[in-house]
Amino acid sequence: MLTFNFVLLHVADPVASVGFYSELLGKPAIDSGPGFAMLPLSEAVLLGLWLASDADPSGNGKPGASEISFDVADVAALTKLHADWVEKGLPILVEPVEKPFGHTFVAADPDGHRIRVVASTRS
Structure with missing residues (x-):
C-alpha cells in the first residue's frame, strides 16, 4: 500500500520559496538550503522545494508548473x-x-x- 506524504515543487530559489511558504502557512522550515528546502503542510504531508535545475539537470524542469x-x-x-x-x-x-x-x-x-x-x- 502506498502512503501519500510529500509534494515536490520545482522552484527557482528554494530559500526564497521556503520563506514565502513559511510566512504564508505560519509553519517553520524543517530544512532550508540553496538546492532544497522543506516544510510541513500537515502532520502527514511535507512540501519540498527543489531547485529546478537540480531536479531536472536536462534543463527541462521549469518552476511554476504545479x-x-x-x-x-x-x-x-x-x-x-x-x-x-x-x-x-x-x-x-x-x-x-x-x-x-x-x-x-x-x-x-x-x-x-x-x-x-x-x-x-x-x-
Missing part, C-alpha cells in the same frame, strides 16, 4: 483569506468563484505555482 490546494472551513474563511493574501500582495489568478466542488480562488507563489483555496460544498 498546483497545490488547501481546504478552509467555509466561504467566510475563504473570503477572509483571500483579502489577507491580496493585502500581502500575492498575485490572484482566479478571483473567488463558485465551482461544482465548492467556492474557490487561486493565487500564485513567486515561481508561478498555483495555490488553490477551497471551501468545499461536499458533505
